Amino acid sequence: MTLRTRFAPSPTGFLHIGGARTALFCHLHTRRHQGTFILRIEDTDTERSTQEAVQVILEGLTWMGLPPDEGPHFQSHHTRRYLDVVQEMLAAGHAYVCTCSRERLDAVRERQRETGDKPRYDGHCRNANLSPGAEPHVIRFRTPQEGEISWDDKIQETIRFANSELDDLILVRSDGSPTYNLAVAVDDHDMGITLVIRGEDHISNTPRQMHLFRAMGWEVPEYAHMPLLHGSDGAKLSKRHGAVSVLQYREEGFLPSAINNYLARLGWSHGEQEIFTMAELEQLFDVSQLGRSAAIFDRAKLLWINGHHIRAATPEQLLPELAMQLARLGIDPPPSTEELAPILPEFQARAATMVEMAQKCRFLFIDSVLPYEEKAARKHLTPGVQAPLSALATALDALPEWLTPAIEGAFQANLAAHNLTMGQLAQPVRVALTGSGASPGIFETMVMLGKQKTVQRIQAGVVWLRGA
Numbered sequence: 001m002t003l004r005t006r007f008a009p010s011p012t013g014f015l016h017i018g019g020a021r022t023a024l025f026c027h028l029h030t031r032r033h034q035g036t037f038i039l040r041i042e043d044t045d046t047e048r049s050t051q052e053a054v055q056v057i058l059e060g061l062t063w064m065g066l067p068p069d070e071g072p073h074f075q076s077h078h079t080r081r082y083l084d085v086v087q088e089m090l091a092a093g094h095a096y097v098c099t100c101s102r103e104r105l106d107a108v109r110e111r112q113r114e115t116g117d118k119p120r121y122d123g124h125c126r127n128a129n130l131s132p133g134a135e136p137h138v139i140r141f142r143t144p145q146e147g148e149i150s151w152d153d154k155i156q157e158t159i160r161f162a163n164s165e166l167d168d169l170i171l172v173r174s175d176g177s178p179t180y181n182l183a184v185a186v187d188d189h190d191m192g193i194t195l196v197i198r199g200e201d202h203i204s205n206t207p208r209q210m211h212l213f214r215a216m217g218w219e220v221p222e223y224a225h226m227p228l229l230h231g232s233d234g235a236k237l238s239k240r241h242g243a244v245s246v247l248q249y250r251e252e253g254f255l256p257s258a259i260n261n262y263l264a265r266l267g268w269s270h271g272e273q274e275i276f277t278m279a280e281l282e283q284l285f286d287v288s289q290l291g292r293s294a295a296i297f298d299r300a301k302l303l304w305i306n307g308h309h310i311r312a313a314t315p316e317q318l319l320p321e322l323a324m325q326l327a328r329l330g331i332d333p334p335p336s337t338e339e340l341a342p343i344l345p346e347f348q349a350r351a352a353t354m355v356e357m358a359q360k361c362r363f364l365f366i367d368s369v370l371p372y373e374e375k376a377a378r379k380h381l382t383p384g385v386q387a388p389l390s391a392l393a394t395a396l397d398a399l400p401e402w403l404t405p406a407i408e409g410a411f412q413a414n415l416a417a418h419n420l421t422m423g424q425l426a427q428p429v430r431v432a433l434t435g436s437g438a439s440p441g442i443f444e445t446m447v448m449l450g451k452q453k454t455v456q457r458i459q460a461g462v463v464w465l466r467g468a
């Protein structure tokens with residue numbers, strides 16, 4: 001039997017980092033076992049589901065490199081099918097019409113609370129044999145009252161529920177709409193899902209869904225319930241802990257390969273190895289090797305992994321991210337791939353995030369007047385360097401070729417002529433070229449900037465210090 005898994009997000013917000021982890025685990029496990037990964041959009045809650053959220057989920061999955069093999073399927077397109085299944089259940093006696101009013105149900109619940117019982121449906125209509133008439137009604141599932149239901153979860157131990165703990169869940173609401181558990185069970189069957197990988201928060205739904213499978217005589221899939229993501233304070237990960245949307249991590253300069261590496265390592269390990277490429281994860285990862293304790297989200301570690309991935313990344317992986325970050329820093333339109341490719345190695349070695357890389361190389365792409373960091377300019381662009389800076393601009397302008405040895409020769413000659421040390425001239429030049437006192441090597445910086453911008457910026461530095 002070939003493996004079929006699904007990721008089934010509800011399009012009611014952004015793609016949460018916890019949801020992304022579920023998608024990643026489905027993808028990785030499926031790749032390892034050469035199965036099919038299906039995307040199903042659970043949009044039965046029409047009030048809260050939006051087209052925009054669907055778009056954000058698709059964008060997030062694409063960015064992370066987790067495209068589904070099949071789908072997206074939309075639950076809202078399957079309403080007819082869900083209701084047909086309920087008709088079959090009614091005919092076979094697995095479901096029944098319930099006309100209990102809200103007032104009655106509230107009163108029952110109130111009584112249960114008073115006597116310390118678990119609030120649940122009391123089965124009032126279970127044997128009343130009502131037919132669906134004009135009266136407002138719901139359709140409930142006739143849950144077996146005796147025995148227990150259990151499954152060997154691929155991550156947790158065997159999980160058991162006494163049937164007496166499960167009440168007769170609603171399959172169809174009084175407005176005729178199918179409920180969540182019904183839709184999930186029907187779709188998991190119809191889509192031939194063999195393994196359901198989802199968060200631990202769904203464990204209580206599983207016995208209900210399994211009962212629906214059994215009532216229909218369908219083969220029940222396997223289940224793997226993953227521990228949830230928690231923040232460093234132990235609470236379930238939420239906005240309070242910082243970014244929770246996958247695309248926000250993108251904006252903060254994380255690479256998808258680093259996010260995937262980091263998320264995979266939360267609860268899973270392979271010896272002592274920390275850094276994994278996606279290809280390695282696709283070969284090694286198996287949900288059955290996941291630990292059972294909650295995974296704690298640790299931003300410092302994510303940053304560390306991101307630095308590794310930035311250093312190891314190919315230009316194809318980095319260029320779109322760098323261009324996006326430069327655009328966010330006001331370089332618009334962002335530089336082309338051809339402009340960015342040659343400067344990558346210089347900055348790749350030193351950045352923990354793509355935001356940092358963009359901040360460090362932004363000076364190269366500024367066409368208007370370069371702004372200076374106030375402190376660096378006051379410190380280094382002093383009257384004493386006016387003459388050597390002017391002379392350097394002239395000498396560089398006269399160079400027939402723009403290569404490091406020639407640039408360095410002109411620079412050294414200028415130092416000697418003005419009796420200056422390297423540092424005494426390099427720092428003022430650095431401020432003039434980059435606006436700050438920190439940059440890659442001064443000659444590398446000049447080569448990257450090109451002759452025209454280098455000469456213009458040194459001349460502008462002279463003008464600035466005359467006015468200062």
Ligand code: GLU
Nearest residue numbers: 008009010042184198202
């Ligand atoms: N739509 C559910 C959610 O977003 C997931 C349901 C499932 O995986 O079975 O939490």
